[in-house]
Amino acid sequence: MKLVTYLKDGTEFVGAVTKCRQKIIPLKENGFNYSTMIELIEKITDEEKEKIKKLADSGEGEGRLFMKDVKILAPIPEPKQDIICLGINYMEHAVESVRYKKEAFDGTREFPVYFSKRVNRASGDGDAIPSHSDIIETLDYEAELAVIIGKDAKNVSKEKAFEYVFGYTVINDVTARELQTRHKQWYFGKGLDGFTPMGPVIVTADEIAAPPVLTIKSYVNGELRQNSKTDLLIHDIAYIINELSQGMTLKAGTIIATGTPAGVGMGFVPPKFLVHGDTVTCEIEGIGKITNTVE
Incomplete structure (x- = not known):
């Protein structure tokens, strides 16, 4: 449902x-x-x-x-805790990320990159994305599949991981790239007000096969930017729930954003960052789409 x-x-x-x-x-x-x-x-x-x-x-x-x-509104307008996010969890996004940062990449991603995204209040479909143009110039978008934990998860095996999934939604992990790179960590650059469009619904886990194999796309002003499948995650959902639950309790209602595929603004040469008036749509098969305009 x-x-x-x-x-x-x-x-x-x-x-x-x-x-x-x-x-x-x-x-x-x-x-x-x-x-x-x-x-x-x-x-x-x-x-x-x-x-x-x-x-x-x-x-x-x-x-x-x-x-x-x-x-x-966003299905969970005010999460009880920060969102747990996966960074660089699609291989082609890893390639474009290191190219933008001018870093070396050996083609492997042995361990996940976890970070926390601060959300005072998540935005719904149609809400504005604030440009924060007084402090940033490199505003970016990231379409992501989000997993909602349905019951407290502690020491969960990979085999039983999906028993703890309540459902799924769409997140746009809006990012200020210069803040992300300047501070050598991602909390500030990912956590500005209005940086978490989410929705439009939560689809319960019984409606989506495990693991999810869903088309994930984003568009900017109607131009297709991202186009991938959620089964291309480097570290999949079962791995994530298993690893995190060994050292922490994932409380019911925890939101995990699983990472974004290639095609974000920083991945283009030259980069295609968002500007005032741009409209971004993030869409995942079987869940729906959220559209937000930069103000």
Whole structure:
């Protein structure tokens, strides 16, 4: 099923999207007392999942709304913790990254690059990307598949990793390249306000085969920039959950952004960074797309 957070009359609600993808079934009006998506992820039972899925599949339920009549927010507007991100997790992106940084690359990536992305509030489809032009000039985009952890994960084996996945969404890991390189770490350059467009929905894990093999694309002003498949991750989802859970507990609701493929702005010669007025669309097969304009 597809779950969404939306704004109606100034209040945030959680709903299920019908199969036609045009309507929302409000969960509270149908007996599911979840105030936020995080609360849903933490508390939902298998029986409740099945009931919500049946409502969404049938298109029935109380208080149905047209999606066009409400504001669709990021599915998790305010994550409880920073997002865990994978850097340089597609080989062709590794190549373009080191070319931009003028570094040597031996063609291998033995260990993952993990970093934390600060998110005060995630942006939804249609929200603006602030240019922060007073402090940066090299604004970039990165389409990524995000994994949502569904239950506390500690010492999880690769074989059981997908038992801990609640679902998936799309993230644009917006980046200020000069801050990223200047500080020799990525927290500041990745964590500015408005740098986490997310959504439009969370697709639950039961709807996507494990591991996901999905087309991932991005467009800038209609021009196709990124075009890859999520099974080309250097370090796949099972590896990531297994490795991280050996040393830390991945709490329910944890968001893991799995990395971006080649085709980001810094990868072009000369680079194609975002400027005021540019429109970026990030799209993943089976999940949907988010479109945001730089302001």
